[in-house]
Amino acid sequence: MTSNVEAAVPAMLADFLAYTLSGARPGPAEALGACAEGVSYAWLDEGVIELTPAARSGRHAMPVVLVSAGIHGDETAPLELVSRMIADIARGEVPLACELCIVLGNVAAMCAGNRYLDDDLNRLFCGRHAQLTQSREAPRARALEAAAARLFERAGGERERWHIDMHTAIRASVFERFALLPYTGAALSREMFAWLADAQIEAVLLHTAKGNTYTHFTAESFGAKACTLELGKVRPFGENDLSRYAGVDDAVRALVSGRARADAAPMPRVFTVIGQITKHTDAFELLMADDVANFTPFAKGTVLARDANYCYAVTHAEERIVFPNRTVKPGLRAGLTVVETTAETLAGLAR
Template sequence: MNPFAPARDFLDLTLQGLTPQQAAWHTPALQAQWLGHGLLQLTPLAANSQQEQILLSTGIHGNETAPIEILNSIVNDLLAGTLPLACRILVVLGNIPAMQSGKRFVDYDMNRLFDGAHAKQPDASEARRAVALEQAASAFFATAPAGAPRRHYDLHTAIRGSVFERFAIYPFIHQRPHNREQLAWLRAADVDTVLLHSKPAATYSYYTSERCGADAFTLELGKARPFGQNDLTRFTGIEHALRELLSGQRQPAANPDISGIRLFKAKYDIIKHSGEFVLHLADDVENFTALPHGMTIAEDVEVRYVADGGEERILFPNPKVGVGLRAGIVIEPASLD
C-alpha cells in the first residue's frame, strides 16, 4: 500500500500540496506520522530510549535539490522496509513554494529567518514557514527521551562552486564543547572542511543547537541544480553515512580521529553598508578562495576590507544582497581547544 497515493511518495505529495489519506500508519518495522506539509516523523517500533534523535532537513532553499532527492530516496527505503530504522527521525522539507518554482526563495532567504528573526519580515511567506519549522523541531526534541543524543543535519547545496566541494558549518555553541565524534562522522561522510561559527546566526541549525540542545550542522554538499539534473554519484559519501547512521550500523568512535578535517573560523563579516558597495572578486569566485595579503576585498562608503596575513579565505561572497546584510565572510584557519 502506498500511504501517499495518488502521489508517488513523500516528496511528490509535498510538491503537489496534497494531504495523505491517513496522518498516521504502521509498517511492520516503524510508525509513520505526517505532521503537516513537508513534515514526516518515523519511529521504529523497537525503539531504544538511548538511540539518537535525528532531525533531517533539506529544501530550506528551494533550488538545492540533490539533498531533497537523496532524503526522499532514504524515506522510500525506510517505508518499504529495505532499509531498517534504528532511531526516531523527523524529516523536514523546508521551503515548499520555492521547491515548486525552482527558486532559492520566494520572498526572503529562509535561512536568515530562524531564532526569532522571522519577526523582522512579517510579510514574507518564508517567515511563517520558519515559525512552523521552529515549532516542529522544538516539539520533536521536547519528546526525546532524557539523555538521548540529539542531532540535526540541515542539508544544502551551494549556489557557487567551492575550492573544498563539501563543507559543514558548525553553529556557534556558546559554552558547550565541540563534539569531536560528530566531526569524525562528518569526515566519514566525505565532508572534510568545517567552519566553526563565532557568533549566533538566524539559521535553522543555530536554532536547534541553541534552543533544542542538538548537535547541529549546516551541510553544503555540492552545487545547486534543478530536480532531475543532479549527478547523485557525487553525494554517495553523505548518503551512505546517513543510511548507516539511521539503520544503527555505525558505532561511535571512543577516540574520534579528526586529523583529516580542515577547520576554519569566521574572522569578520563583510557588510554591504550602501549602494556604493563594490566587491573586488570575480562573479564566479569559489567559496574558500584564498585572499592574498594586502588585497582589497571590498569597499564601501568610508569602509575598505583588506586581506591581512595571507591565510584568509572568502566564504559566501554575494554583492547582490540588500543594504545592511552580509555580503561575505572572511575566514581563517582554526583549531579545537
C-alpha cells in the same frame, strides 16, 4: 523485495518529494500509518513527516534525529537524497533505530524554482521571523521551529539529539563538500567531527558568533549536534549526480539506522570565521569575479569589498572567502572570511 511489499508502501512515502511538490495533503486516515518493519509515520505539515521505529524497549535510549533539506528552494540534490531515504525506510531497506523527523524546508520556493520568495528562510530562525511578519517565509520559519521543538522536547533530557541540515552552494567550491557548525559557546564534539569524516566532508567552517539559521536554532535551543552541509553546486531537479554525495548519503543512513561506523576516516580541514563582509548600501562593491569559488585564498593587503564608508582588506597572511554574494539586500552578509585552524581545532576536540 516482492511486488506485494512494494505495493504496500504508501504513495506519500514512496516519493515524499513529489508528493510534497504536488501540493497534496493527506486526509486524517492517510496522515498516520505504518510501513515495513512496523515503522510508523505521521505527516505533520507540508513537507514534514516523522518516522518512528516499532520497538518500544530501549526507546528511552534511542537518539532523536532531524534531517532537513530545501531550506533554500533551489537546492535540489539534498531533497532528492532525503526523499530516496524515506522510500528505502518505508520498504524496509534501511532499518530505523531513532525517532526521525524529515523536513523539506521552503516548499513554496521549491515549487517556484527559487531560492526564496521574499526573504532567506535560513536567516529567520531563533525567532527572527517575528520581525518580518509580512514575509511569506515568516510562517514557514515558525512552523519549522515548531517541528524541531516537537521532536526534541519529547526526547527528554538524556537522549542524544542530532540535526543534519543539507544544502547546496550557489557557486563552486575549492572543497566540494563542506560543513558549517553553529556557535553556541559549547565545546566542539569529537563525535560530530568523526561523523563528518565518515560523510567524506572535506572542510568544516566554524562560526564564532550566533546566527539565525536552522542549525543555530536547534543547537542553541535543544543542545542538538547540529551541522549545515554544503554539497556541490545548485542544479535543477533531475540534473544532480547524486553519486558525488554517496558518502553523505551513507553517513546519514548510518546515523538513522544505528549502524556502526567503519574504520576511522581522515578528519576534514577546519577553518574559522574571522570576518564578515556586509553590504550596507546599494553602492556596495565586491571586488572579485562573480564565479570565484568558495574558499578561494587571498593574500594580506588584498581589498575584497568597498561600500560608502567601508572597506574590507585582508589582514592575515592568507584569508579565504566563503559565500561571496554581491546581490544580497543591504544590511545582509555578502561574504565570510576564514583562516585555517585545523591543527589547533582537532587537538582541542572534547572526548
